[in-house]
Amino acid sequence: MADLIIKICGLSTEETMQAALDAGADMIGLVFFPKSPRHVSLSQACKLADMARGKAEIVALTVDMNLDGLSRINELVAPDWFQFHGSETPEACAAAKVMYKKKVMKAVPISEAADLEQAQFYSIVADMILFDAKPPQGSDVPGGNGVSYDWSLLKDLDLSKPFMLSGGLDPSNVADAIAQSGVKAIDASSGMERERGVKDVELIRAFVAAARGAKVAGE
Template identity: 85%
Template sequence: MTDNLIKICGLSTEETVQAALDAGADMIGLVFFPKSPRHVGLSEACKLADMARGKADIVALTVNMDLDGLSRINELVAPDWFQFHGSETPEACAAAKVMYKKKIMKAVAISEAADLEQAVFYSIVCDRILFDAKPPEDSDVPGGNGVSFDWTLLKGLDLAKPFMLSGGLNASNVAEAIALSGTTAIDASSGIEREKGVKDSELIRAFVATARSAQVVSGE
């Protein structure tokens, strides 16, 4: 077994939250973005967060949300992390960190090496960077599209803060993703669904088990 950090994102039912917890996920992600098929309302999110509290870190994923919305999530759901998945600036991330006294994770969309440059600025103020694939041109959501990118782009990357790999990960490719990227923190959403937006408990368990035992390839 390894100490890989595993996040299961886009959970929306008690059954799948429990499956993630039973499997040993380190983080559970709740999506607050109405355009997403994984969106959860505040009342349901509170129930799911309470199930996970003290067992896994609770991550609230938002996309360019206004301060009123963030404040309501902070007060009612009380997440451990805010994950910003939109075009939020480093300054906005820094302000949220101070205002809500929560850890901040910023998603950075990647398709080529040049895209890594923006991560440097976010890594100064955020607690973790999440690298996700750029969405397809016809997508109206920034993540959860089941798309991956060239994982070798992250090999040897030296940022001020830790980073996490996302985008099209599932039980069949996560070991390769960890090996090629050198990343020991990984995030899954669409790759553990039986249909879009509907998580599958067995796929969650398989993913966590595989990711937990995967190894980074050294000496390259």
């Protein structure tokens, strides 16, 4: 995995989806969580997923969703990945992977080195770990809060599965994040928004360009 993988999450309109695809995003994220300003309905998600299919990998982000909800997303949207961004157990991740025959990404919230330890449990079953910043106190959503952490915590991390850096990334800091962490995969959402939940086409283009132009540690 020599090339950088770029995931743009929380897309909710055809215009911004097209911008992400044109910019060269490798993965696009659709949020199925009503509390999030980026939440999409199943009908919206189907249209957006059809735009992306064959051009970028489709990631369905859920938060402690029940099996009925997951099954409906799997059947109607047909994502390539399920991203579990709540308190799902390793066993639940493993069950979903077997049941839906899809790759699984598990978000692990971190703010200090000790938080990295829980990733080891999920790496046994998940295909990728996403390290996101712990949400600020009082937040009712687990991600997309625009907060960051010490990116160097991920440098030289020994994990049996690929991992992705997320949390507070935007066009102005993504190159630094890649350089400090040495990661080969990044994810961003709020850093490409002109207002909460509303993506900006120019910021999407700028983010992908800045990320592609960054030097990945070890290259």
